[in-house]
Amino acid sequence: MLRNEKAIVIGASSGIVRELALLLAAEGYYLGITGRRLELLTELLSKNPEVFVPEQMDNTNLEDTVSQLNELVSKLGGLDLLMLSSGTGDINEMLNFEVGKRTIDTNVSGFTNIVDWAYQFFKNQNSGHLVAITSIAGLRGNGSAPAYNATKAFQINYLEGLRQKAYKQKISIIITDIRPGFVDTDMAKGDGKFWVSTVEKASRQIVKATRNKKKIAYITKRWGIIALILRVLHFYD
Numbered sequence: 001m002l003r004n005e006k007a008i009v010i011g012a013s014s015g016i017v018r019e020l021a022l023l024l025a026a027e028g029y030y031l032g033i034t035g036r037r038l039e040l041l042t043e044l045l046s047k048n049p050e051v052f053v054p055e056q057m058d059n060t061n062l063e064d065t066v067s068q069l070n071e072l073v074s075k076l077g078g079l080d081l082l083m084l085s086s087g088t089g090d091i092n093e094m095l096n097f098e099v100g101k102r103t104i105d106t107n108v109s110g111f112t113n114i115v116d117w118a119y120q121f122f123k124n125q126n127s128g129h130l131v132a133i134t135s136i137a138g139l140r141g142n143g144s145a146p147a148y149n150a151t152k153a154f155q156i157n158y159l160e161g162l163r164q165k166a167y168k169q170k171i172s173i174i175i176t177d178i179r180p181g182f183v184d185t186d187m188a189k190g191d192g193k194f195w196v197s198t199v200e201k202a203s204r205q206i207v208k209a210t211r212n213k214k215k216i217a218y219i220t221k222r223w224g225i226i227a228l229i230l231r232v233l234h235f236y237d
């Protein structure tokens with residue numbers, strides 16, 4: 001298969017994006033895959049060495065991340081799609097600052113560094129698709145994990161800002177905000193979970209939303225109802 005389309009998937013060592021990397025490979029993409037756990041990237045590489053280019057990368061090392069992304073693009077020979085999924089978040093009842101800071105470093109600083117890089121890259125070539133996995137959690141605060149929900153709200157708002165910027169600058173960049181509800185990964189923490197999707201089902205829906213160039217997609221789709229309810233509740237706050 002001739003692999004003309006080039007993508008980077010960030011956070012591919014586990015969970016939703018590991019599955020997404022496999023699905024995108026099946027769709028014919030040539031893929032850069034990143035994460036901190038090299039052994040998991042190597043395991044993914046062994047599934048299809050012709051398709052994956054692994055890069056051990058910690059998104060919180062901001063300068064290294066930029067040079068590593070540039071290197072990956074050179075190795076791939078271009079970039080059409082960047083999918084950013086890395087994220088972290090912990091229950092933090094005691095408001096331990098270090099726990100909150102870890103979330104902010106990854107989900108705010110690491111996130112902004114990467115989406116800004118992608119925006120500039122796609123702006124320079126006047127095309128490209130940025131997909132980021134935020135969360136339904138970004139629509140409301142959460143007393144048990146305040147930093148997680150707040151950082152997801154930041155991501156949602158930032159992506160909207162970038163979309164406005166691309167529109168004003170008349171640049172053909174597509175920006176897709178993927179907002180999952182619960183998906184069965186290590187990330188789905190805490191009690192009271194419902195409508196928990198399998199990783200496979202969620203990933204299939206994410207690939208479809210990407211293919212359809214959606215601005216916003218709730219995963220699985222019925223979480224769109226919860227989003228609506230949350231927005232109405234906000235109105236009555």
Ligand SMILES: NC(=O)c1ccc[n+]([C@@H]2O[C@H](COP(=O)([O-])OP(=O)(O)OC[C@H]3O[C@@H](n4cnc5c(N)ncnc54)[C@H](OP(=O)(O)O)[C@@H]3O)[C@@H](O)[C@H]2O)c1
Pocket residue numbers: 010011012013014015016017034035036037038040057058059060085086087088106110133134135136137179180181182183184185186187188
């Ligand atoms: N699962 C859910 O219910 C759910 C719901 C809504 C939104 N989400 C979002 O979906 C995304 C993917 O999460 P997941 O559910 O697939 O959980 P996951 O399996 O824990 O995946 C998180 C990924 O982020 C990477 N990561 C974390 N910190 C990083 C850092 N500093 N630098 C580089 N990579 C880092 C991890 O790889 P390494 O550890 O190898 O670096 C891992 O591959 C997250 O943004 C999460 O907030 C998940």
